[in-house]
Amino acid sequence: MRQTCLPLALCLALAACSSQPDGQLPGNVQDDQPFSAIAPDEVIRLVGTEPFWGGEIAGDVLRWSTPENIDGQAISVERFAGRGGLSFSGTLDGGAIDIVVTPAPCSDGMSDRTYPFAVTVQKRAEQLNGCGWSDRQPYTGGSE
Structure with missing residues (x-):
């Protein structure tokens, strides 16, 4: 199993920046519980600009x-x-990709559009920022 240090570090850094009382994370997530707002069977869609990318x-x-x-490439x-x-961690074109x-x-x-999720992609040495949504948690505004 591949190490996922970067995504874990990003999650911990986001938790440290939280302004929630008593060390709680956004959305009232309890400190000792893994994130569960996106089910394992839920399809997550990603979009970013400058440069344009999607997933x-x-x-x-x-x-x-x-x-x-x-x-796209699977x-x-x-x-x-x-x-x-x-x-999410994997290998794309011979290099690491972490989302x-x-x-x-x-x-x-x-x-x-307003999307329910912020997305950070680390693709080798390049960091990309974008947004995400799913069928259960769609974006609002704008049209397809």
Whole structure:
């Protein structure tokens, strides 16, 4: 099993920055419970701009897409439920990719949509920021 130190560190850093009383994380997540707001069978969709990228995580498969590869590339990922969100780790094009999904209102900066999740992607040395949603927790505003 591949180590997931970066996503864990990001989750812990987010927890440390929380302004919630008594060490609670956003959304009243208890300190000793893993994040459970996104079920393991829930499909998570990801979007980012500048540069444009997208993804869809279904189970243990990430389909990563870019303007150069609109159909996307499917890779296996490992899911980790931290205290304040989820992380997914895998290997894309021979290098590590780590994705952290946390509950927070998010804007893609290009539409009137508000997404329920903020997404941080570490792809080798490149960090990308974006938003996420699922069928059970959709974005609001804007149209498809």
